[in-house]
Amino acid sequence: MLEHQLIQATGFRNFGPEGARQGFAVRLRIPNYHGTRLSLLDGVDVTVDGEYFSYEKNRFAIRDEVYVLEELREETRARWGIFEKGTVLVDKPGGLCPGIHKVSVTARIRYSYFPPDLHVFTMHAERLATIVRP
Amino acid sequence: MPGSFKYGVSTYSYVDDYGSVMTLADAFDHIADTGATGIEILGEAQVEGYPEPGTAWLDEWFRLLDTYKLEPTNICSWVDMRLTLSHSLTVEEGAAELERDLHLAHRLGFKFLRPKFGVLSHDLIPEPNWEAYVERNLDLAHKYDIVICPEIHAPTPIKHSVVDGYINFIERTGTKNFGLMVDTGIFQDRPLKHWGSHQITEEMRKHMTFLNGIRVNPDEFLDIAQYVVFIQAKFHDIDDALEDQNIPWRPVISAIKRSGFSGYLSSEYEGLRSPWRAIDQVRRQHVLLRQLEREFDEGKLS
Numbered sequence: 001m002l003e004h005q006l007i008q009a010t011g012f013r014n015f016g017p018e019g020a021r022q023g024f025a026v027r028l029r030i031p032n033y034h035g036t037r038l039s040l041l042d043g044v045d046v047t048v049d050g051e052y053f054s055y056e057k058n059r060f061a062i063r064d065e066v067y068v069l070e071e072l073r074e075e076t077r078a079r080w081g082i083f084e085k086g087t088v089l090v091d092k093p094g095g096l097c098p099g100i101h102k103v104s105v106t107a108r109i110r111y112s113y114f115p116p117d118l119h120v121f122t123m124h125a126e127r128l129a130t131i132v133r134p
Numbered sequence: 135m136p137g138s139f140k141y142g143v144s145t146y147s148y149v150d151d152y153g154s155v156m157t158l159a160d161a162f163d164h165i166a167d168t169g170a171t172g173i174e175i176l177g178e179a180q181v182e183g184y185p186e187p188g189t190a191w192l193d194e195w196f197r198l199l200d201t202y203k204l205e206p207t208n209i210c211s212w213v214d215m216r217l218t219l220s221h222s223l224t225v226e227e228g229a230a231e232l233e234r235d236l237h238l239a240h241r242l243g244f245k246f247l248r249p250k251f252g253v254l255s256h257d258l259i260p261e262p263n264w265e266a267y268v269e270r271n272l273d274l275a276h277k278y279d280i281v282i283c284p285e286i287h288a289p290t291p292i293k294h295s296v297v298d299g300y301i302n303f304i305e306r307t308g309t310k311n312f313g314l315m316v317d318t319g320i321f322q323d324r325p326l327k328h329w330g331s332h333q334i335t336e337e338m339r340k341h342m343t344f345l346n347g348i349r350v351n352p353d354e355f356l357d358i359a360q361y362v363v364f365i366q367a368k369f370h371d372i373d374d375a376l377e378d379q380n381i382p383w384r385p386v387i388s389a390i391k392r393s394g395f396s397g398y399l400s401s402e403y404e405g406l407r408s409p410w411r412a413i414d415q416v417r418r419q420h421v422l423l424r425q426l427e428r429e430f431d432e433g434k435l436s
Contacts, residue, residue: 004154004409006331033149033330034210035178039218073219082153082179112215112252118341119216123331 002029002085006125007103011087013131014095021095024048024131025061026088030080031107031123038067038075042108042120044088048101051092055108059089096131103129137396139427141420142172142207144366145180147403147412150331152179155409158194162202164413168420172207173199174366174400177235181242185234195242207398208246208283208315208364211235215252215261222252225263229270232282236271240278246364247275247282248315258290265303268312275311281363283315289344291320292354301361313363316355317402322347322380326370328406347380352389359393370405372418387426388435399423 003009011027026046030036043055060067062080066089080086088105104126111121143165148156156164158180165173178184182191199206213231215223223231232249239247251260251267268282275282290296297314304312325346326334334345355362371379390399401419403412429435 001157002154004150029153033146033179034176034212035184037214037217040214076217079178079184081182081184083182110216113212113250113258115253115256115258 002083005029005127006031006107006123007105007127007129008085009129011085012103012129013133015089016095018134021134022093023089023091024096026090026103026105026129028086028088028105028107030082030084030086031125032082032109035079035081036109038062038072038078038080040110041072041080042110043069043072044108045106046088046090047104048090048096050102053090053092055106057091061087061089095134098131098134100128100130103127137394139390139396139423140172140398141168141170141423142174142398142400143168143170143416144174144176144208144210144400144402146174146176146210147401147416149412150407151409151412159198162198162204164416166202166204168401168417170401170420171203171205172398172400173204174208174210174398175206176210177238178212181238185238187238192241199243206243206245207400208248209235209239209242209244210248210250211239212250213252213264213267215263222261223263225266225270228263228267232267232271233274236274236278236280236282239280245280246315247280248285248364249282251284256289257294257296258287259296260284260299265299268303269307272307272309272311276309281311281313283313283363285315285317285366286320287317288319288322288348289342291348291350292358297358301358304361314358314361315364315366316358316362317366317368318381318386319368319404320348320350321352321382321386322368322370323349323382324380326380326405328370330404331407352382352385355386355389356393359390359395362393362395362397364397365390365395365399366402367399367419367423368402368404369415369419370403372415372422376418376422378419378422383422383426384435387423388430391427391430391435
């Protein structure tokens, strides 16, 4: 099963070739109380140790697919179930140093049943999380 | 004398625990141990592989119903009007969403289906196409013996055009397969501290004043009771002295009892989401509600 918190400890890691990391990954459980079509997920902002990475640039990975924001917004068939993990891929050449980092995310979910000016609803979470491998 | 309430629990009560520290089987165990007879679920949550669950999941669902002697009550569904940023559902597409969930509800044994329609305003006026979505599915709902029941949920009070619109639809079509669900959050008369997973900020209070409670007079329930088919017993915090901090249950239960309602009260805990907290909160609510029903029956609750 997943960890209780939105931001998962496991899955917080660098990606790309060792020695030439392209960025880091943040694993999440779904930032919603029910499963959703991916088109209703409008990206995820990530901040690590005060450095901000915009939802417009970050990619989202689930199962074997990776989506940029424009693709996510149009994906009406694939869904994110509540038992599934999703991963935010953040470009940062060199990745993050091994050690403890302050990680915060703001996930944006579109709810049709919220008033139009609130229909992109944000779910915020933060925690300390640990990068193990450089 | 009017009949007794039926008591159920919605798995919505266990959001965040569910999938991290709680399985479907655990949820059944917690619900059955309250003495409840019904389980309410969210379709696109508890149903793995939604909207087409696999055989293994279906086998497990029916095994659990049998083991714990619970009946499926209501299944929650969403008709996501704003499908993408540039495309809103057509009538055909919206009706198909509802049809998909009616098939699923029937397959799993549910008798009520709550659709959540898109809204256009802060008082939750639904998109006008809701009526066509439902009307196109009334025959199917009739065939399956399922009542489609949108919820009356804060910040929409009882005396409101949203409720009038639903009642007009029932009157116009004469259908028995569409009714009202009342969420008891409309009776909330004191501010919330936590709203599900969200610690309430001043910014949220500004945009969502209903978090402070919209204080519907419980007696107004009597005005619409003939159309009410299901009650989601929304609550947020019951303290160690068994006092609910937000919902005034005495006048609420009194009004519901006086109306003669004998359907389900399905617990919907929506308070602080710290691990395992919901389990005992639901148990507390069942004690509280049953006590008040007993007091009413004994003539001690006017």
